[in-house]
Amino acid sequence: MKIVNLHVHAYSANHRTPIANGKYAYASTDIVIVSLHTDDGYEGYGWAHGTKVVVETLLSLKERVIGEDPFNVERIWEKMYLPKVYGRKGFETRAISAIDIALWDLKGKVAGRSIGQLLGGYRDTVPAYIAGGYYEKGKGYAGLKKEMEANLASGAKAIKMKIGGVGIAEDLDRIDVVRDTIGPNIKILVDANNAYNRLDALKIGRELDKRDIYWFEEPLSPDDIEGCAELCRKLDTPIAIGENEYTRWGFKQLMDAHAAQIYNADAQVLGGITEWKKVADLAMANHVMIAPHGDQEIHAQLVSAIPNGLIVEYYDNNTNALKEAMFPSSLSLDPEGNVTPSKSPGLGIPLDYDRLASFLTFEM
Known part of the structure; x- marks a missing residue:
């Protein structure tokens, strides 16, 4: 062949x-x-x-x-x-x-065989969180509340929202609006997308510690490895990084520095599935978890294959404007907030x- x-x-x-x-x-x-x-x-x-x-x-x-x-x-x-x-x-x-x-x-x-089976076939379903909470013109607190209510109706047991685009006080208010909307039993993840300097990251991080936040993602520049390691030492909220990192060698640097407790390794970014599996194995040897950034149609297969897969990112049509056109059928959340990757051969989802x-x- x-x-x-x-x-x-x-x-x-x-x-x-x-x-x-x-x-x-x-x-x-x-x-x-x-x-x-x-x-x-x-x-x-x-x-x-x-x-x-x-x-x-x-x-x-x-x-x-x-x-x-x-x-x-x-x-x-x-x-x-x-x-x-x-x-x-x-x-x-x-x-x-x-x-x-x-x-x-x-x-x-x-x-x-499905890719998940080829890579290891560790589990049949994987937990997922809905990625959203973006800043949009005219959205405000009311729009954020409406979005979170829709997430709950979809079966979400974990949601991720953006921070770092407004002042710290306003972002904390936004987080509180989300918590009031979804209740105490739904996980909240926050993502700063490299927006903070070290001082502001630590300042808001201490406030996150008071709010039962599941993880604090990309608080600093992807090149500030030492700063992320310092946040890991000073905060109770776990630090998650890695969506802007490439290859096994890049992730080895992060892990050697103890720069995060959770790594958002993205197979669509870091070098593909071959390289992603090396990163996942490296993470397992370092006793840390993998929670990929990126499209669920690929990463649900990968997380289902490994013992140290934590959770999968789930995008709806509001964050991927091509999703509805790309896939005649797509993954959906079950009532427990999980997704079940296809057992059909390969990725298992036609384009x-x-x-x-x-x-x-x-x-x-």
Whole structure:
């Protein structure tokens, strides 16, 4: 079996209302899908979030993938990971991630097994939290309360909200509104998206300690490893980082520094499923948990495979403007707030290219 072709499709869809977190703003969802085709008729797909740089890197990697057996994921990964050519971190590594995910989708389809089963098959269902609580124009406390009520109606047992985009006092009021809305038994996770300096992170962190917060995510710059380690020592609320980290070597630095209790390793960012499993194993050896950032259609499979998988991020249509078009059927929360990854081969969820066609920005 050999890979004989690689196709790239890029899509973009505007959010109904632009959304913002503590540091970044988003007017659209931009996704690049890569599909790999074998000489005996199999097709595997993967995707990453990004635009032009991801597309260009995928096209330049094509010659390194064509002719390879898709089961040789380690060899293909080493052929693609060329720091002097593509850099060590960034959108180029997201392109490697998309190809590697497509390879695992192919492996699963050929083997007749889901990716979760191929990687370890540790559990059938995984806990999930709904990611939201973004800043939006005109949303206010009333809009935040309405959003949280909808999350409860969806079966959420854990929710994540953004902080860092307004003053500390106002964000604490927002957290209190959410707690009053969802009650004492639903987990609240807060995410600053790199918005704070060390002083402000510590200041709000001490207030979070009083509010039974499940975790404090990305309080500082992703490069301030020592600062995150200091927060771990000084706060009771667990620190979660890693969605902006790349490769096993990047995560080794974080873990050696004891920079977090929870790592948000994203297979769509850090180098794909092959690299994600190395990070998960490294985390297990260091007695820390993995709670991936990124699309649940991929990460529910991965967390179901490992003993140290904590929880999965769950996006609805409000945060992924392409989700409804991408998937003819998608994962949903059960009454316990869990998701059950498909047992169908590979990723187990087909893509709807027909519905995506109206959002197409590039194809080759």
